[in-house]
Amino acid sequence: MNIAIIGLGLMGASFAKRLSPQKDKIIYGVDQNEQTIQTALDLNIIKEGSTKPSEIVGKCKLVILALYPSMIKPWIEENQQYLESKTILMDISGVKTNIIKPVQSILRDDLELISIHPMCGRESKGIDFAQADIFDNANFIIVPTEKNTQKAIESAKQLGKDLRVKNISKLSCEEHDKMIGFLSQLTHVIAVSLMNTHDNSHLVEYTGDSFRDLTRIATINEDLWSELFLLNKDILLEEIDQFLDSTKHFRDSLEKEDVSEMKRLFIQSTKRRKLFNK
């Protein structure tokens, strides 16, 4: 089976690293940067690569789009002419509703886009940080729409197995984006806002693991995450507002010295957090 990976950044190249040793697959790569393609060839994680999709994608029945979210629709508009009929495309973007639906509406009728989200991004970017093992502990979410066939959903599931992810599940676009809005996007907003609260460089030497753990994700790729946030704006604003209300409520309980309410909030958070222990 020939697979094309479009975009050999951190994620695309990690796909190539994990899939290329599998004997039933031949991996092809497309990237706008010639040097990146040369690196992928040197690493022996693609068989062939090009900056021109037209030279590659026609021979592949599966095309994985590992592009920035804003690039997916333009890429389809420009390059779907080169795809063989029945080719399956998969995008791996971190937000779904506002990406997949517009793309599916312009896609050729004889092609199919099935959306997946392997939850294993890293804050670093580029092929140099790619690793096959980022999939080992990943949740792999398949996000079908009413346009998808059972066959494409099965292909997505098989890809998850081939990537050897920890867990494969299925969500609707709306469920996915709400889940991501809370678990991932809101937590990034919090970490970023905490680091931006005020200058804190004089506190480095006193810092323990709690602060480091909480702010690790404040190291962030500004181009990718501003796109992801805008694409999920309504849901994220709602999550931020609920979090602000929750924090404000705690603040007011402290101001009023309402110890019984503070304790109730501590007990509730402790109970809820315990469900998340591995």
Add this chain to the structure above:
Amino acid sequence: MNIAIIGLGLMGASFAKRLSPQKDKIIYGVDQNEQTIQTALDLNIIKEGSTKPSEIVGKCKLVILALYPSMIKPWIEENQQYLESKTILMDISGVKTNIIKPVQSILRDDLELISIHPMCGRESKGIDFAQADIFDNANFIIVPTEKNTQKAIESAKQLGKDLRVKNISKLSCEEHDKMIGFLSQLTHVIAVSLMNTHDNSHLVEYTGDSFRDLTRIATINEDLWSELFLLNKDILLEEIDQFLDSTKHFRDSLEKEDVSEMKRLFIQSTKRRKLFNK
């Protein structure tokens, strides 16, 4: 040297575990719970113990108060009569200004309290969770006031060395409480408020390490932390308000789709966070 540890909870018993094997020290324990004393004797981490301070503290030149913050002043009022002249007391509480100053003002003139803060608390409580190695990676902060002698400060430093902490430093009460307000207390407020934002039990299976890391400290001892927060109320309210402003500012930038401001905030947080990498 005879050392009395008052309160054999998680922290007090960890002190006993680390110090008791050292040949130049004999460790005594006081706890209100007889069973806890028996456990400490069985573990061979104290030589002798009692529920009555009067039976223990008179033979010790160093008394470590590993009590809940609200218990420190009452303990001194009741028991300082049993201390030998020149005894040094050390409290280990997580907030300083509102604890030390009131205690120092009622302390007998021939006694001295020097405050220390080994930053290695855990969320669990009780002697069963005590571990000698919690000090290995700890910052150990000495918090002298104008009432302290150089000799007592040196004793505190020596204790830090004997505990084999990672780093010993010195801060004023005000500096300490501001640092703790930001690095520790605000982060706990955030983690607790995030868990309390809304029910989230249906999201457990999708959760990655980022969310787990950020919310680990939402598992919290409600009695201890409500005391610590109230004792540092003004500073903590100020920190929460600054954090709320910072988050609100990010929220408004997203609402207005002000991408350049969002990117500026991401870049600033990334730059600041990098200083905290170990």
